[in-house]
Amino acid sequence: MNRFSGALDRLGRAVLAAVEEMGKIILLFVSVLAWMFRPPFKLRNIFKQMEFVGVKSIFVVVLTGTFTGMVMALQGYHGFRMFSAESLVGGTVALGMTRELGPVLTSLMVTARAGSAMAAELGTMRVTEQIDALYVMAANPVKHLIVPRVIAGVLMVPLLTVVSDFTGILGGYFVGVHILGINSGIFIKNITRLVELNDIYNGLVKAACFGLILSLIGCYKGFNTYGGAEGVGRATTEAVVLASISILISDYFLTAIMF
């Protein structure tokens, strides 16, 4: 009985801690919204973050997008061949990329690359008292540090998703048409027949939500770092894990609502 109540106690504490953390992240989001529309706007900071989150992630997004499209074409081909429907490969790759894999893989890659960097950078600023220095100089750290990163996340992840969608379809085309011998015209026709504008649009909305999640969690974890270099490491790991899980879970619910 004691062991059972002990386990229940630990479970209760874990749930309470998780709910409390979620509440704090939502409060940070409210604070970001409040500061986002208050001038002066730090455009230079915003562009700097957009470059970091967006431009510098292009290579990795192109690489993952292309190979995902290629492997989807390969797998799809073997499946569809069983009932002579190879022509559907193009449409399937395009649907898969635009609805699911484009937004999800892009945001997971950006989480690993930029979300972790946000946590590490803000965490280092916290433990070296740079965030305290902002407070002392009567400058709000949310406005200076978090707002530009969140804006960059929300704007750049959808743009990177467009790149990922495009390169994924291109990769699928290359494998389907040039390696597996599917007719090029049929491949493209099936894409236009199966994929609607709404699929692309909803995928991009999802990507914007994921951009918000990864930047907000990266900033939250970094901003609340404690305990020196070890704390920065912990914050970075937690940011990547929590953001990745949150993206995958919210993906289900967003998909259920949208499609």
Added chain:
Amino acid sequence: MIKLVDLHKSFGRQKVLDGLDLEIEKGKTTVIIGRSGGGKSVLLKHMIGLLRPEQGQILIDGTDITKLKDRALNEIRKKFGMLFQEAALFDSMTVAENVAFPLREHTTMKEKEIRETVADRLRSVGLTGVEEKMPSELSGGMRKRVGLARAIALRPQIVLFDEPTTGLDPVMTEAINRLIIDTQKNLNITCVVISHDVRSIFEIGHRIAMLYEGKIIENGTPEELKASRNPVIVQFLAGSIEGPIRIM
């Protein structure tokens, strides 16, 4: 100027400030001494509202800042400058951008004026030609001097120094001490310095306050402190391991 009344602050079960009272005189340098980890930095962070006490008042020119909301607290903070222990320069910005930060944030100065003011503040801490360097390219002493230039950029009335000479060689320690004395005199400001460097405290302090077990146990001129018979102060100033201060 600054008056702390019955301050209490704990972290978990550890009581750091335990009914602390202290008054900082205007236009003077007050040095707060005490052992490492004894709550000196915590005390300094209370003065500028980075930490809030569980109980007690912090009066800045008669205003109790413990009750203030963010916006009003920021108005009070504009009276302050602070030099952090490791200078806390923004490492993504150049030296010039660091010193210009408070000017850009709180004034409507044109870029030319900002450049001139930055050069002036850097000159006043003995630095020239470092404007375009990044903080990572500077030595510890230079970083602290840039930190001081940033702290005095807006010509504050009060400057807080958190262990300004920790980690510096004796020559640089002396240079920073001279800089604190000169800055205080030239700008006629109130300085609060946290230190446990016995040589420095007698050099720079008009008044010296000893923090021990969460309270100020002595507050007087350097001469009064030297003449004190309080065994804690005698042991601290002598750097002896024998006495009431226990080594943990």
